[in-house]
Amino acid sequence: MRTAQFEIAGIPVGTKEKLLVFAGPCVVENREMLFSTAEGLKKAAETIGFDLIFKASYKKANRSSSGSFTGIGDEAALALLAEVRQTFDLPIVTDIHHPEEAALASKFVDVLQIPAFLCRQTELLEAAGKTGLAVNIKKGQFMAPGDMRLAAEKVAATGNTKILLTERGTSFGYHNLVVDFRGLPQMSALGYPVIFDATHSVQLPSAGQGISSGERQYIQPLARAAVAVGVTGLFFEVHPTPEKALSDSATQLPLSKAEPLLRELQEIFEITKKIQPLI
Template identity: 50%
Template sequence: MTRQIKIGDIVFGGGRCPLIIAGPCVLESEDVVFHTAGQLKEICGQAGLPLVFKSSFDKANRSSIGSYRGPGIDKGLRILSDARNKFAIPVISDVHSVDEVRLASEVLDALQIPAFLCRQTDLILAASKTGKPVNVKKGQFLAPWDVKNIAEKFTTTGNFNLFITERGSSFGYNNLVVDFRALPIMSSFGFPVIFDVTHSVQLPGGLGDRSSGQREFAEPLARAATAVGVDGLFMEVHPDPEKALCDGPNMIRLHDVRKLLTTVKALYEIVKPGLDQ
């Protein structure tokens, strides 16, 4: 069984109710952020699932130089702080450098290291030294047992508030596939494991200058991961994905989240007795 971790007032891991990490891929307008955060809080509350709101102040690994990256760290952290205060929900966002870690840790409840940076030792150590909970997204180029090396780096500072997110593995060109054996393998190292519902259905670079995706498979993969017994689900959500400025093809429509999370909670109640053993 994985250890329990606290983000804000939320405790997850160790067989507890799945944590939901959700929000738009990248910070757009304050209207989109606040509308999405408010709706997600209501939906998660009704489903009985804890929520951490996520959105990136900078998407540093976009396919094209012309792609929208976000408002930047100063404005982005202000928007995230406002969302947390307005809706009383913890917030998390990506960090890409040691300098960003320092600034972001003063505002965010948890930090996130993107998949492409999951082996960057200095970044991992800087994030760990904050003492904050840190989500490291497993690179799509790593085997699940490679996560042990990430955990060993992270915990050398004495911080054990680590959780790992599975987001699929590269499968040929412009494609990802999910090996559900990876979830219990990574859980065996003792840290909570989150399943990234929407990046797992991404088709990286599938549209040439940007990624494509297969949104229609997000819900079945979320159901499968819940049945396996993950500690949480990560999902990018937008009121109108077709108009989103990043990752639209794989983001879940806000309108569809209620049904998905109702199903997730029902599945968790079915598999919970097995998780307690």
């Protein structure tokens, strides 16, 4: 099946002409961190030549512990994301968790993201679709790749076919995730652009005494493999100082490492454009 093609703020999606990268910090913590990350990633995108959509959650509704950081306030965080969009001329993606959040967030961003745990929530998917914005649906850790067709159909039923599907690992026993790379072409066969989330895929959910732990050392090899398999794009959470991050500190990519990694992945991407499937 031919992959759907559309645009996000002028960026072609689904053409595979350029590597598409969703990147930014896990959550809006403060203006300084947000802007330094956006500046660094923007520079990398211009230098290397990939398309960048800046990512940050305006709040974190899904945390292991009730004492974990959830955000600086919805309107304050969304206003900062809008400022990043204007200052750096970058499209923005952020998560929503309840149907009523779709209309609010859509005023400030360009892509609405459905968290993995919520990918079957019909009213949430419908509300996101009705905004007319592109919708990135993360595959649940409990979902088979082919079952994402049903999630996408809930958005498409609103008349909005600007849909992306994101792989972020599958539950493998307790406190562990595994990536089955067969799932990438399987989801691509559904007709939607596929993104590989290289940082959430290395999480060890709830393994850190009230927080999620992770294995950052596997970000690079998994991202390499995903690009070689043939995805539309990649998703990274990036932070200037991950050890100080208020969420997902174990798996965010250090900003200083983002450009060299993305340069390498861009080279692999260019090779894949020349390869024709054998079967």
